Amino acid sequence: MSARVEHLTTSGTFSLDGQTFEVDNNVWIVGDDRECIVIDAPHDPDAITEAVAGRDVRAIVATHAHDDHIRHAPALAARVQAPVLLHPADAELWRMTHQDGAATSDLSDGQRLEVAGTELHVLHTPGHTPGSVCLYAPDLATVFTGDTLFNGGPGATGRSYSDFPTIIDSIRDKLLALPPDTRVLTGHGDSTTIGDEAPHLHEWIRRGS
Template identity: 55%
Template sequence: MTSGPGPLRVDHGVTSGTFTLDGGSWDVDNNVWVVGDESECVVVDAPHDADAIAGVIGERAVLAVLCTHAHDDHVGAARELAERFSAPVRLHPDDDVLWRQSYPDFDYQPLADGETIGVAGQSLQVIHTPGHAPGAVCFYVPSLGALFSGDTLFRGGPGATGRSFSSFDVIVDSLRERVLTLPSETVVHTGHGPDTTIGAEAANQAEWSVPSR
């Protein structure tokens, strides 16, 4: 668990399953992040296992299931969580083409670039960061000095761009123009694997000649 000022905190879990796209399937471990206080929270990504995510949530009210993007390993438990906790799923509409591969008949509420999402008296800021997926977003929490990057930024560089609906040039532009401008000490909570910081990744930009994963 990572603690922040005031009542807001970040709880972390890991779920395991598969990522399927373009006719291939891969075993993956995904991070799930729950941001809130003792009474309410939002869930950042809903990978694989609703029961495991519910264990991280506990008895809290869920205000929303926030999706960094719509690849199936990040939204596989979204509908079940939303129905279990009577919470909306929020997704940037540019990822509708990917969402419909998992949920052709279940709707989400659209996220907008620059929107703020309130929880426990604090705000998460939506930053549209296309590249890994057209509707990929990051969630920035100034009061925690934290960014939830999904698969846009990892320790070591940008997320994968070798599959449908992705672009390496676009993800690099998103990172350089919209993400690496955040304070260097900002902690980056990623969609897979360990945390990093904005400063550490900004220092590695010269190595971003090919997708890192």
């Protein structure tokens, strides 16, 4: 059985720089009836555990370490006996939420994760945070972008640990290089495609200057 993508939306809060906001987060599950990978573990470990439905969870991948993406990662990992994977450049952000420990394994640019016969290619895409990553699944013509690229433009860069020129470089060099028909499944909000977003690169640069 080939891998499929399942979608779950959870609601909660995001806190940084002394401010807290209500947010809805996308959780993506990639796999088949036997095994899966969970992409982000934000607000509701019960709902994610129910969606996993007893499958072998190969990993819980954090696209970045803002609290609305990792708040329940350790608890979920303990329930499903899976490692939490995070790029080490986000270790400081991780410790702002989980002071008592680190993620259980590091992600690196170019690393490949395999689940249900499908490879997910790790793309280090700093800018929203130093350790932001995207996961590209060529066989599924899909990239999971976390908060690096949304339907309508780049992720936010107005807070600590973020940088606008860096996120633009990441999007241009890593994401817009993917095939135009690649689905973009985001950390929040609606999906899009690389082809739909690519024509707006120069507009984003002007908007951020």
